[in-house]
Amino acid sequence: MSTSAGAQAGGNAGVVVATDGSAAGSAAVRYAVAQARRTGTGVHVVHVLPSYVPVVPMLPLIPDDLHAVGRSILVEAVQVASEADPHAVVRTELRSGPTAREIVEAAGAARLIVVGHESTPGWERVFTGAITLEVAAHAPCPVISVPEDWTREEGRRERIVVGYQDVAHEADLLPHAFVVAAARDADLTILHAWKLPGCYDDMIVRRTHEDEWHAAARERIESQIAGLRADNPEVEVDVSVVHDQPAHALREASKDVDLLLVGRHADSGVRHLGSTARALLREATCPVEVVPTRLLGTPDEELRLERAGAPLK
Known part of the structure; x- marks a missing residue:
């Protein structure tokens, strides 16, 4: 598997996948790799840093350790992709800003965006569930949302x-x-x-x-x-x-x-x-x-x- 970092928006990747380091994000990465294999394209893995975190005065709004966490999430995503397909061509990109907007902009002219299915209940969807919905509402290409526990049943026609x-x-x-x-x-x-x-x-x-x-x-x-x-x-x-x-x-x-x-x-x-x-x-x-x-x-x-x-x- 080949990888690169710092991809430009959209690049030449056919499939863009957003991950937040969660189980749902890993499921999305595996699904994106399978889709890329079907279409003979690469995978562009995107993680968006928080645009705001509560910190005490005199500290930067997005400290360096957040960047380190973001990079580690991308490293983990590459590992997940490698386990799914050792021959996958994977590029990574670390962005910051409003999450849904950054995912859509990173996709550029991609064929497909893959995101993790968000099933958090109640008030938590104000902070998480809205991301998938907003990406699906604004993306210029198809968007697939993947449940974290979904696996395809082998041995039968899809x-x-x-x-x-x-x-x-x-x-x-x-x-x-x-x-x-x-x-x-x-x-x-x-x-x-x-x-x-x-x-x-x-x-x-x-x-x-x-x-x-x-x-x-x-x-x-x-x-x-x-x-x-x-x-x-x-x-x-x-x-x-x-x-x-x-x-x-x-x-x-x-x-x-x-x-x-x-x-x-x-x-x-x-x-x-x-x-x-x-x-x-x-x-x-x-x-x-x-x-x-x-x-x-x-x-x-x-x-x-x-x-x-x-x-x-």
Whole structure:
């Protein structure tokens, strides 16, 4: 394995991984090495020093010993990468400043950012959980969050689930899902979950139109992916439509798959994640990939209903 330090932002590394020295950070490093091996690229390991630490007056805001700790975290990350793949090409970079912003800037033109899944409860997420969410909301490339205790089950074909919202939102996400599934030799499930708000769900859907709406949704999805099926015949694809809250349905699906894919509207002018993506980044039990997608023109009424959880029509 070859290593170097002080990489420029983005560099030529295909995969950027952020680590904080925790178990989740080490899991992210191992996952990044595996991704780099698949794509034939290097790994750029980034650690961001705290931008503020409480110290007594007359001492520097970021003392030299913090730099020493940061360098030791990077050394440990290189060791983790070496154990995962002795032939991995790894570069390291020590930065300081707002953590999420520095990770995104370090990524530059990278293909992928990998971070550790943050599952800290309650008030602690104010200081930790927000980092993963902010990176996923602002990164120009896909971001994968990896649970610290996740390991791939050996001896079976990989399984990937992509959350489907509607035609306008998934113009980029579905082609990306097929590419990822083909590269991993994985089965792909396209999961569309819907639920109407309040009493409308019971009165209008479950008593009258549930089967019709399921069939219409499947037909619409199958029509959209017909070309993708033809271009990727090696990918086994299943379309699943369920009556459930989307975050809950995808959270349940995460218990038995190797990767969840969800989209983020990269050109909507708003740099934040939807509620489903936020919930999955906190609660999913498998790696979650957030993919920036273009938002195509959608009639205002259809978008309003979709945001309320209405099914495809």
